[in-house]
Amino acid sequence: MKKSPQYSVKQKTIHWLTAILVFIIIVFSLMRTSVAQYVGGMGTLFTIHKSFGVMIFFITLWRIYVIIKQGVPEVLPKDERLQRIVSKSVQGILYLLLLILPLSGYLMSSRPLNFLGIISIPAIEMPNTFYGFFHSVHIITAYALIALIALHMFAALYHHFWVKDKVLKSMLPERWFD
């Protein structure tokens, strides 16, 4: 049987690690009042949110470097031009959002960023209107990310269960399909 095109182990690890971190941040933010009591209060909840956000920023820079170095597998047929354009655009916007969100999160506060309770990253001094601006950017891009992830997940599942092609398999461990 012809093997499905595969992302490298490094790319798969980065993809699923990011997905888990993003998922935790989003659930923690949108359900903060119910989740806070289980993680030790609102302060800890936001330390986790911000620290995971910082990790995502650097993991995404690494991810872009890995993609430039290793390239990506051809998962969609060459003649599916529209699908390829939509898929690449969504993926490109996802990278952008994964950089803008942590940056705007950092820039919207006048207080130092406490990374994992160990490292204090000083805030950048600026007029209050700028903090307000980055706060709006953070909220708008957060909802854009949630919408795009929903679309991205739906597309992956649609390919797997309806089209029955190899798109989802390309991002899952190869040994699952031997």
Ligand code: HEM
């Ligand atoms: C990929 C990374 C990140 C994602 C996906 C993300 C997502 C979110 C979401 C969904 C919200 C809730 C929006 C709402 O209340 O309607 C939020 C709020 C917030 N985020 Fe992030 N965030 C990220 C990184 C960061 C970072 C790095 C920081 C700070 C250094 C940060 C600080 C905050 C703060 C303080 C709020 C509360 C804002 C408010 O309620 O007014 N975030 N974020």
Ligand code: HEM
């Ligand atoms: C259950 C959740 C998810 C599923 C089933 C899934 C599935 C997939 C699949 C099958 C691909 C390869 C598609 C192709 O190359 O055309 C892919 C790539 C990608 N996914 Fe996801 N994904 C999920 C969650 C996420 C999340 C949460 C993010 C980001 C916030 C994300 C960002 C990306 C990006 C940027 C790519 C492009 C390749 C790469 O950089 O690794 N995915 N995903």
